Amino acid sequence: MASAPPQETEAVERLRPAPPRLTxxxxxxxxxxxxxxxxxxxxxxxxxxxxxxxxxxxxxxxxxxxxxxxxxxxxxxxxxxxxxxxxxxxxxxxxxxxxxxxxxxxxxxxxxxxxxxxxxxxxxxxxxxxxxxxxxxxxxxxxxxxxxxxxxxxxxxxxxxxxxxxxxxxxxxxxxxxxxxxxxxxxxxxxxxxxxxxxxxxxxxxxxxxxxxxxxxxxxxxxxxxxxxxxxxxxSAPITSSLIVALALPLLMWLAAVLIGWFVVDRLLIRPLRQLRGIVAAYQPGEVLDISRVEAAPAQEIRDLADTFEAITRTVATHEAGLAEGLVRQTKLTREVHHRVKNNLQVISSLINFHARGATGPEAMAAYSSIQRRVDALAVVHRHHFAELEENRGLNLRTMIGELAANIRATAPENAAGIGISLDVAPLLVNQDVAVAVAFLVTETIELAMNCDPAAQIRVAIKPAEQEGRAVVRVVSRALVETDELRHLIGKRYGRVMEGLARQLRAPLHHDPLTGAYEIAVPIVGRD
Incomplete structure (x- = not known):
């Protein structure tokens, strides 16, 4: 049987209850x-x-x-x-x-x-x-x-x-x-x-x-x-009252000394320290200790200790207030940055759309549409990330992929106006890096399918995997079945991008040439 790591052993030792000690x-x-x-x-x-x-x-x-x-x-x-x-x-x-x-x-x-x-x-x-x-x-x-x-x-x-x-x-x-x-x-x-x-x-x-x-x-x-x-x-020597007193007096003096010593220490040290411990145990960060009960302690050292605790809590309260103020400023700045990034992405999308309308050839219009789809994918991820920033739970793949599919349909070329995209996405949460890579991978795969067969139906499914903390992203279409056109487009343009996205997700991208499916496992942070 393998021995437990030293870190786990130390953690178990720390969790064990301490042996009882005398007061x-x-x-x-x-x-x-x-x-x-x-x-x-x-x-x-x-x-x-x-x-x-x-x-x-x-x-x-x-x-x-x-x-x-x-x-x-x-x-x-x-x-x-x-x-x-x-x-x-x-x-x-x-x-x-x-x-x-x-x-x-x-x-x-x-x-x-x-x-x-x-x-x-x-x-x-x-x-x-x-x-x-x-x-x-x-x-x-x-x-x-x-x-x-x-x-x-x-x-x-x-x-x-x-x-x-x-x-x-x-x-x-x-x-x-x-x-x-x-x-x-x-x-x-x-x-x-x-x-x-x-x-x-x-x-x-x-x-x-x-x-x-x-x-x-x-x-x-x-x-x-x-x-x-x-x-x-x-x-013989009689048992007189003086003898009884002489025998009992040392024991009585011993008992009196013990009781007096315990009473003095309890009144001067133990009870004030117990009160101070209760006050410190009830302390919450940002508060200032109320040591009015300890100020009447007979021992000057305990009063000095209570004053020290009060000074420390005042300092901590001041620092907490400064940190809270800095956090508010940082939150406002972050919101402002996200707002400006979102506006910039919208401006870029509008400029691309404006230039696409003035394009004269079909190749130029297709290029503008491809660029706009990628910018839209990035904008969708950023918008959802900004919406989830307050709770910091992660991005919901269902809503993000749904909005992404709607944008792809809106920017599809004329010959692919009838493309069908069906979604089967579980309410899973991922971080921003995974969301960006998944959005670009889904966009690249759907665009590859549209270029191979503009009338093909495409199905996007994202389900939890058997492995804990993982999900499987699967894009299936007849347009992704192994053909010369598919091999040509992958070798010329899409293959390098999709492989780079798979490396970013740190997982292999599997292609089934018979069923026309692309599949990859991605990490998740939870379920919505």
Whole structure:
């Protein structure tokens, strides 16, 4: 398949719709928004980093406080339970070992002020040492060597037993006693502490009431005693209104900057330029732009651009007026020239006719008639061309050939007074050069037929050809059948003229010697 010429390819590329482009306002929003969004993200990241550092510091303080509290509780409980374990071992061997009982009572002497109690019993439950536990405190039934049980709201019970089971001890540590152990640490931050065991919890230290946006961080510390765990909680950096503002302010500033930038550019540049574009798009050559709406534009550069457009349109209007005036003068001059040419052709035709009347011989009269027919043909073409000059559509072959045939009949010699010319001409339009050549060719062919056979009938037909933009001119007569007289006239006079007219029409002139027809294809510009 042959490739398209480069000119056609370029034309197709130009006709393709341009890809959609972003408006200036959209580009501004994207550029400004993208740039400021980076700054807003940096500000938000810095705020979050500050909050994270505060959380890290609070976590460090919480870890220190949890270790101190766990160490204080574990040390006290472990010391007490060690003393009880020694007493239980001694009294398990000798139930009457009062010194061991006295040593245990000495260890618990200070704790007893806060309600701490211990009780050592034998296998049957008989009291060996200590005092009975408060009736409100249930006795745990844990039989392990070291056991623990949390009494919610009351305190903690720890138990130890002799290896042989001959003696066992239980110690009750009330809540105030446990609270006194961690109050000695004087925490700077509000902390919530609680002992936990098997789903049971004993709250030791109550913090401040937390709000809905406050966050809490907790640490669980193993005490190393019967699976007891100390859960210590402290508030993290709270989500305060200042933090929310610090996080939201960069985003709000970014949004405000983008909207303000878009509004300013739209008001100062985009809208005035859009108005100016509408005014320029509605401009018609010869008019002067009305830039009164653009004169109020805030941007001085746009006002200067509008003034420039107005100055250009004034210049174009002045030039248009000058061109229109020159066109009017040129039209008048052209009409005058055509009028004078038409008058000159009429004068020449009248002079030929006048001299023809004074001719004495038939040869002279025939010569004058031949010349007059050619001048008439030229005058007919010129008259029709002048009539069609206003519309510039082209010359109508039907009316031109009809008038030409009438003139030929009027100037025919006496021996050819009965000549018949029939016309079959389509309403086709041609330019002046083609019309002159066709008129002269038809005139020469009809005159050749009259000289060969003055009584012959002649038919002139002009029809559209199969090829677009072409028509076929055909002149048929029995006088044009191949004869010695025809060959003599063609070789002596008519042949050279008819060949020259065919070259002017840039087409071959065909002669059919059997039917007596001359045929040639001529270009046309349209149909009437």
């Amino acid at each position: 200036t306002g959209a580009k501004l929003v994207l550029v400004l928004g993208g740039t400021l969004l980076i700054l807003a993200a940096i500000a938000v990241f810095a705020t979050l980093q500050t909050t994270r550092l505060a959380d890290s510091e609070a976590s460090g303080r919480l870890r220190i406080a949890a270790n101190e509290d766990a160490r204080a509780i574990a040390a006290e409980l472990m010391g007490d339970m060690t003393a009880l374990r020694v007493a239980v071992r001694a009294m398990g061997q000798d139930p009457l070992d009062m010194p061991s009982c006295a040593r245990a009572q000495g260890v618990f002497a200070q704790q007893s002020l806060t309600g701490a109690r211990f009780l050592i019993t034998d296998r049957s439950g008989r009291t060996l040492c200590g005092v009975p536990l408060p009736s409100a405190v249930p006795m745990p039934v844990d039989g392990s060597p070291i056991g623990a049980d949390i009494l919610p709201g009351n305190g903690l019970v720890l138990s130890v037993a002799h290896q042989g089971g001959r003696a066992q001890a239980r110690a009750f540590f009330p809540l105030p006693f446990l609270q006194s152990l961690i109050e000695q640490n004087n925490h700077s931050d509000p902390i919530v502490s609680a002992l936990e065991l098997d789903g049971e919890s004993l709250l030791l230290e109550q913090g401040e009431k937390r709000g809905p946006l406050e966050r809490v961080k907790s640490i669980r510390t193993e005490l190393g005693i019967a699976g007891l765990v100390l859960r210590t909680s402290a508030p």
